[in-house]
Amino acid sequence: MQSDAALMEASLIAVADSGIELRHPLFARWFAAWPERRATFINADASSRRMTDETLEMMLGLAKGEEQWVGPLVDELAFTHRSYGRLPWAEYESWIDLTIVVLGELAGAAWHADAEAAWLRQGERLKVLIQAARIGWDEAMPGHVLGT
Numbered sequence: 167m168q169s170d171a172a173l174m175e176a177s178l179i180a181v182a183d184s185g186i187e188l189r190h191p192l193f194a195r196w197f198a199a200w201p202e203r204r205a206t207f208i209n210a211d212a213s214s215r216r217m218t219d220e221t222l223e224m225m226l227g228l229a230k231g232e233e234q235w236v237g238p239l240v241d242e243l244a245f246t247h248r249s250y251g252r253l254p255w256a257e258y259e260s261w262i263d264l265t266i267v268v269l270g271e272l273a274g275a276a277w278h279a280d281a282e283a284a285w286l287r288q289g290e291r292l293k294v295l296i297q298a299a300r301i302g303w304d305e306a307m308p309g310h311v312l313g314t
């Protein structure tokens with residue numbers, strides 16, 4: 167029985183071997199789902215690299231039991247993203263869900279039920295952390311979010 171971390175690393179290697187940058191199909195799908203979100207991205211090329219990389223590394227970090235750095239990074243993410251207005255939770259969930267869907271598509275033959283279950287498990291953990299961080303900032307700094 168392989169660990170979640172081992173399963174996830176194997177699928178990341180398969181994605182790298184595909185030669186396709188995950189961020190391109192991922193952002194295309196995400197913007198197709200939420201077309202009004204595209205305008206919020208001033209520099210989509212730079213942001214798509216960091217947003218994709220950090221999402222993947224947060225899930226992998228959780229799988230490896232590395233909450234000591236994932237936790238603070240999630241807190242920072244929730245704080246910096248307040249600058250973009252009140253981002254709907256459904257878009258966050260969809261971002262993480264689509265990251266895993268597109269990852270599976272690019273991993274091709276290397277993708278299987280155990281790998282998918284590992285990513286979904288860690289994705290759900292990441293959602294719980296982000297949700298808690300968002301609520302925490304709202305309570306600590308009410309009214310900070312632009313437009314509210």
Ligand code: HEM
Pocket residue numbers: 203206207208209210212213216217218220221224243247250253254257258259261262
């Ligand atoms: C796990 C989830 C996410 C992570 C780890 C993440 C991470 C990041 C990072 C690292 C950046 C780049 C910041 C910079 O370069 O200064 C960024 C930018 C951004 N993110 Fe996210 N993000 C996530 C989810 C989301 C979601 C769900 C939304 C919208 C609903 C969103 C909207 C944005 C916007 C609007 C920018 C700025 C883009 C720009 O100005 O070009 N992010 N994100």
